[in-house]
Amino acid sequence: MNFDLTDEQDLLQETVRQYASNVCTPTRRRAIFDGDDGHDTELWRGLLELGLGAIAVPDEFGGAGLELLDLALAAEVLGAEAVPGPFLGHSFAGLAILHAGSDAQKKTWLPKLASGEVLGTVAFAEGDGRWQPEDWTLARGATLTGVKAHVPFGAHAGLFVVGTRGGGFALCERGASGLVVEPLPGIDRTRRIASLALENTACDVMPGGPESASRVRDAALVLLAADAFGGAAKLLELSVEYAKTRQQFGVTIGSFQGLKHQLATMAVEVEPARGLYWYAAYAFDHVPSEAQRSAALAKAHLTQVYMQIARDAVEAHGGIGFTWECDVQIYFKRAMFDRAFLGAPAAHRERAAALAGW
Amino acid sequence: MDLSYSAEYEAFRAEVAKFLAASWPLSGKEAELPGDQKASVFRGRAIEVGYLARSVPKRYGGSEQPADVLKAQIIREEFFRARAPGELGGIGPSMLVPTLLEKGAEWQKDKFIGPTIRGEIVWCQGYSEPGSGSDLASLQTRAELVGGEWVINGQKIWTSGAHVADYMFCLCRTEREAPKHAGISYLLLSMKQPGIEVRPLRQMTGAADFNEVFFSDARTPADWIVGKRGEGWIVSRTTLKHERNMIGDAANTVMMFEGLVALAKRSLRDGRPALDDPGIRQRLVALEGYVRSHQYSGYRQLTKAAKAQEPGRIGLMNKLVSTNLGQEMAKLALDLVGDDGLLEPRERRLGAPRENGQWIGQFMWSLGSAVAGGTANIQRNVIGERGLGLPRDAAAQRS
Numbered sequence: 001m002n003f004d005l006t007d008e009q010d011l012l013q014e015t016v017r018q019y020a021s022n023v024c025t026p027t028r029r030r031a032i033f034d035g036d037d038g039h040d041t042e043l044w045r046g047l048l049e050l051g052l053g054a055i056a057v058p059d060e061f062g063g064a065g066l067e068l069l070d071l072a073l074a075a076e077v078l079g080a081e082a083v084p085g086p087f088l089g090h091s092f093a094g095l096a097i098l099h100a101g102s103d104a105q106k107k108t109w110l111p112k113l114a115s116g117e118v119l120g121t122v123a124f125a126e127g128d129g130r131w132q133p134e135d136w137t138l139a140r141g142a143t144l145t146g147v148k149a150h151v152p153f154g155a156h157a158g159l160f161v162v163g164t165r166g167g168g169f170a171l172c173e174r175g176a177s178g179l180v181v182e183p184l185p186g187i188d189r190t191r192r193i194a195s196l197a198l199e200n201t202a203c204d205v206m207p208g209g210p211e212s213a214s215r216v217r218d219a220a221l222v223l224l225a226a227d228a229f230g231g232a233a234k235l236l237e238l239s240v241e242y243a244k245t246r247q248q249f250g251v252t253i254g255s256f257q258g259l260k261h262q263l264a265t266m267a268v269e270v271e272p273a274r275g276l277y278w279y280a281a282y283a284f285d286h287v288p289s290e291a292q293r294s295a296a297l298a299k300a301h302l303t304q305v306y307m308q309i310a311r312d313a314v315e316a317h318g319g320i321g322f323t324w325e326c327d328v329q330i331y332f333k334r335a336m337f338d339r340a341f342l343g344a345p346a347a348h349r350e351r352a353a354a355l356a357g358w
Numbered sequence: 359m360d361l362s363y364s365a366e367y368e369a370f371r372a373e374v375a376k377f378l379a380a381s382w383p384l385s386g387k388e389a390e391l392p393g394d395q396k397a398s399v400f401r402g403r404a405i406e407v408g409y410l411a412r413s414v415p416k417r418y419g420g421s422e423q424p425a426d427v428l429k430a431q432i433i434r435e436e437f438f439r440a441r442a443p444g445e446l447g448g449i450g451p452s453m454l455v456p457t458l459l460e461k462g463a464e465w466q467k468d469k470f471i472g473p474t475i476r477g478e479i480v481w482c483q484g485y486s487e488p489g490s491g492s493d494l495a496s497l498q499t500r501a502e503l504v505g506g507e508w509v510i511n512g513q514k515i516w517t518s519g520a521h522v523a524d525y526m527f528c529l530c531r532t533e534r535e536a537p538k539h540a541g542i543s544y545l546l547l548s549m550k551q552p553g554i555e556v557r558p559l560r561q562m563t564g565a566a567d568f569n570e571v572f573f574s575d576a577r578t579p580a581d582w583i584v585g586k587r588g589e590g591w592i593v594s595r596t597t598l599k600h601e602r603n604m605i606g607d608a609a610n611t612v613m614m615f616e617g618l619v620a621l622a623k624r625s626l627r628d629g630r631p632a633l634d635d636p637g638i639r640q641r642l643v644a645l646e647g648y649v650r651s652h653q654y655s656g657y658r659q660l661t662k663a664a665k666a667q668e669p670g671r672i673g674l675m676n677k678l679v680s681t682n683l684g685q686e687m688a689k690l691a692l693d694l695v696g697d698d699g700l701l702e703p704r705e706r707r708l709g710a711p712r713e714n715g716q717w718i719g720q721f722m723w724s725l726g727s728a729v730a731g732g733t734a735n736i737q738r739n740v741i742g743e744r745g746l747g748l749p750r751d752a753a754a755q756r757s
Contacts, residue, residue, distance in 0.1 A: 001367070001428050002360045003657035014480045056712070173739060255749040257735075260742035267741055268675050268682070275654025276647065282359050282611035295652075301647030350636070358619070358633050358642070 003275065005073070009018065010290060012070060013077050020081035022120035024276040026327060029124055029190070032084040033330055038192040039156045047078075052087060057094055061110035069281035070220055076277070079230030081336075082330050084190035086119055088341075089152030092220045093120030096161040099215045100208025109159065109171070121195045122220075123148035123158035124342070131343040132351075133167030133213035140164035140194055140205055144172065144198045150341065154194030155183045160204065162196075167210030170203040188337035191332060208332035218284055218291050220342055221299035223279040227276045228306035228338040231331050232270045235309050238328065239263060246318075259316065266312050270304050294353040299351065300345040303338045310335040311318045361657070367428055373438045377407055382442040395445040397475055409433050410445055411475045415495035419472030427663040434609065436700065439664035449518065450474040454527050457544075457596045459461060463587050470525075482549070484528030484571060485515040485594070492736050494529070495539045499531035499573060505582060508532075510553070510576040516730075520556045521571040523549050533588045549576035563703055563722045600750055608656035611683050614720075615649045618642070618687050618694075621717065625694040632694050641690055648686070653681050671745035678737040684724040691717035702705070 005013075015206040023046055032040050047053075056071040059070040064070075071091060078087055079344020093203040094113045097105055097120075102204055112118040125131050126138070127149050138146035144162060151160065160172045160179075172179055178199035206212075240263055243254030310332040314321040321328050339345065359361055363371065383389065384396050391399065404410040405421045412422020412430060424427070437444045445451065455474055458467050473479040490497040499512025510530055520526070526547050533541040541730045549556070553576030558566040574630040622633040622642060632638050655676075655752045700701050703719035728734050742748045 001363050001431070001657075003654065004359065004661045004665075005360075048650050058475075079550070092747070114377040240748065243748060247518050252749055254742075255751045256738070257751055260748050260751075261735065262745055263748065264678075264738035264741040265744060267671070268678055272655035272675060272679055273651040274650050275658055278359065283683050284363065286361075297643065297647055297650060299644065303646075304644075345644075346640060349640050352643045352646070353639040358622075358639060 002238075002290075003278070005328070009070060010071055013073050015050060016047075016052070016074050016077040017081065019046060020077065020083050024040075024081060024083050024204065027254075027341055028331070029082060029084060030327075034268045038084065038189055039086065039153060040084065040322045041200045044119075045084070045116065045209065047083075047085065047087065053094070053116045054114035055338065056091070057098065057110050057114040057327060058246040061098075061106055062114045063110065067281070068222060068284045069278065071219075072222050072277055074158065075223045075226040078232035079227035079334070080234040082190060082234070082327070082334055086121065086153040086156065088190075088220075088223055089121035089157070090116075090119060091223060092122040092152075092216065093159060093161045094158075095219045096122060096169055096212075096216045097206070099219075100206045100212035102207050105171065105204065105206060109329040113159075118158045119153065119156055120159045120161065121152050121154055122161045122163070123151045125150040129343065129347065131341075132347070133163060133210060133217060136163040136165055136167065138162065138198075140168050140170055142203075143178075143200045144170055144203045145178075145200055146198055148196040148198075149179070150186075150193045151196045152180045152191055152193055152341075154196055155192065158188060161206075162198070163213070167213035169206040169208060169213065169216075171206065171265070172198065172201055172203045186337075188333040190334060191337050193216075211255050215284075217342065218280075218295040221348070222277055222280045222284060224338050224341060225280065225295075225298035225302040228268075228302040228335065229277055231334055231338070232302070232306040232309040235313040235328065235331050236263070236266050242317055262316060266316075268310055270309060272301055273305055284322050293352050296348040296352040296355065297343070300348040303335070304345045306335040307339050319352060363428065363432070367432060370429055371432045371436060374409060374433055375440075377409070378436060378509040378530060378613075379405075382440055394477070396500050400443055400444060402476070404442075405475075414459065414471060414475060415671065418459075418467050419475055425584055427660055431660060438609070446475060446477050448480065450479070453483065454481050458529075459598050461544075461593045463580075463581070463584075466584065466594060470502050470546070471506035474725055479524045480519065480522055482517050482520045482523035482526050484496055484517060484526045485659075486516045488515050491640075493735060495542065497529055497531060497542065499530050500534075501543065501545060503532075505581050507577045507578060508547075508582070510545070510573040510578065512573050514571040514573075516558075516559070516568050517567045517571045520549065520571050521566075522628050525549060526571070527584070529590050529594055533551065539591045540588050542594075543568075543587050544584040544593040545578055546582040546584065551576060553577060561722075563719055563726075599729060602680070608653045611649055611680050612650055614684065614687055615646065616644070617713065618691055621691055621713065622693050625696065630752070638690075638694070645686055645690065647684070648679075648683055652676075652683065655679075671741065673739075674741050674745045677731065678734055678741065681724065681728040681734065684720070684727055688717065688721040688724040 024043055028062060032038060050344060052063055054063040054076055055066050055074060056068060059065040094110060097109050111119050126136060140143060148162060158174045162170050162172055164170055178201040180197040181194045183192065183194045243259055244252055246253045276298040280294040283294045313328050314332060317326060317328055320326050382400055384400060388399060401410055406419040408423045411420035412423040416422040434444060451474055455471055458471055474481065486495060487497050487499060499514060501508040501510045526549055528545050528547060529542050530545055531541050532543040553574050555572040557570045559570060560566045612671050619642065622638055623631055625632040627635050655672055659672065662669050695717055698714045698717060701714050743750055
């Protein structure tokens with residue numbers, strides 16, 4: 001019975017945290033956030049050199065062969081530091097190929113994704129909240145024709161994992177005929193999104209069906225939940241720091257019971273919830289019967305908590321919290337991304353209810 | 359991370375299960391005993407084999423087992439599964455006994471611990487006073503040493519079980535000149551004496567579980583003091599720590615949630631199970647997010663305890679988390695029981711499952727537990743100040 005991290009896992013988180021705080025300084029993050037392109041290739045290269053593209057890729061394909069929990073631990077730290085970049089979409093693409101790809105597809109793509117030679121992403125959404133494999137309608141054939149929305153770093157990716165009708169996948173490469181990417185004015189400027197239009201675009205269909213798609217979804221939900229936990233925990237910390245620094249009426253405002261209770265309430269929302277994503281990640285690799293439901297629960301709960309904590313954090317920072325220059329808004333918008341991407345909390349709660357047989 | 363138990367612990371689990379299969383329920387003549395005697399006979403056997411009263415030394419009637427939180431957890435799980443009587447509840451075993459073990463005189467341990475953990479004597483706690491709730495250290499009940507006895511005058515309130523208790527452990531002001539906290543002593547006294555009057559307080563639920571206690575020259579021997587004169591506040595902190603631990607157990611929360619799901623299954627809305635209602639499904643799963651969080655947070659605290667590590671600030675949150683959940687579940691339950699919510703909680707109604715009445719009780723009880731053992735607002739102060747390191751407010755600092 002051990003529900004805690006290993007020393008190696010602590011070290012993994014510490015390494016990513018060190019890199020993020022040394023390299024992704026608030027100034028640099030701000031420049032990326034305010035910039036037009038939104039992708040700092042040098043920063044991304046550094047994360048890949050730390051091995052962040054390779055964590056959950058098996059050894060035989062050039063990865064570290066670790067588990068979803070390890071990948072999620074990295075996602076938590078990137079969430080906490082609000083690191084801009086394509087980590088999530090790239091990880092989802094790797095997971096999709098790992099779980100739904102043929103041996104040849106794995107051999108071709110996983111080493112390139114692990115090293116970052118190719119930037120991968122996923123094209124799942126079809127608009128109006130249709131994110132789930134069961135919702136996909138894009139027909140699968142020798143070529144693909146259709147439109148996908150909200151593709152993370154679609155404007156930068158070299159490889160697209162496209163969700164197809166009935167929970168299948170096909171691979172398309174950048175530059176293929178009929179493939180058009182249009183950047184969208186995404187609210188979260190640390191994770192840019194684009195729409196993807198395909199017209200008779202050549203593709204490589206993956207053999208995996210709905211069961212693989214379900215696994216990919218579970219893994220992706222866990223990573224979003226981990227990102228959300230990291231962000232929420234950091235916002236709590238930032239709000240507490242602000243309350244200890246800011247002075248009014250001759251005392252630090254954190255001594256006032258009104259604010260103190262708000263911060264305590266935030267802490268009680270955030271801290272006990274860490275185990276939700278830990279457990280869901282653990283279940284993904286070790287308790288198959290609970291994997292789907294615990295992933296849905298973790299995503300629904302943690303992204304909702306993150307959104308509320310982001311609102312609370314703005315309030316705790318007072319007027320400055322409402323400004324563009326305050327970094328709280330960066331987290332606020334990441335919370336909006338985590339909440340909506342792959343389906344809103346209500347959708348996953350309904351799934352969780354159905355999965356329990358309710 | 360590995361949620362399975364090692365072979366050694368699985369073997370221990372099998373041993374506990376085997377004991378339970380042979381020992382509970384009682385058989386033969388013993389099966390005819392009244393309920394509480396059955397439990398008492400069983401608990402005696404469970405202590406003998408080392409499954410209960412594990413932290414209490416053998417010489418005081420415990421089973422004196424090496425501290426092992428995983429074994430303790432396995433015992434709780436298996437006893438729960440077998441519906442066997444577990445560790446004796448109540449304020450005596452859970453609060454006084456750990457306090458005596460840590461701070462009591464040898465003769466006090468000899469005299470009180472054994473009968474308390476066997477359930478032969480029952481305790482109540484004399485802390486709160488009409489003018490001293492959250493600001494407990496302002497308490498005014500006085501004890502003076504007169505001719506080898508403490509003579510006690512004053513009043514306590516919210517004293518659970520005072521009407522059935524044999525003894526009280528009590529905070530009294532003994533050092534009139536000393537500063538607030540340093541003037542308090544921790545005394546033990548018999549409830550069966552003429553200087554004590556117990557008046558029941560009827561709760562909003564209709565039940566009367568707690569009382570006012572009036573002392574008019576109540577007496578207790580000079581050496582019925584735990585710790586030294588003026589150390590009562592420090593001694594009582596040992597006890598409160600145990601009370602918080604007692605209240606923040608995720609097993610109860612999980613069990614209550616399962617009950618809530620069952621309630622949603624059997625309650626009807628427009629002739630269909632309420633569990634089919636999309637709104638109810640959303641609320642249930644939203645609650646489950648908090649329930650599982652609390653449960654996994656418990657796993658992590660258990661892991662840390664097994665490695666002899668401090669839980670960190672999460673340990674300060676257990677009480678607030680579980681009382682919040684108790685309230686939220688009760689609110690959903692009230693929506694589920696529908697018109698049964700018009701009736702008194704204790705009424706048994708034709709055709710209405712008995713548990714519906716219990717949920718109506720819980721709707722009110724959950725407020726009681728949010729106040730008992732430190733109100734939710736006091737918990738938030740503790741989390742803010744001790745957990746997040748925020749400064750104390752100026753008014754509290756002055757006193």
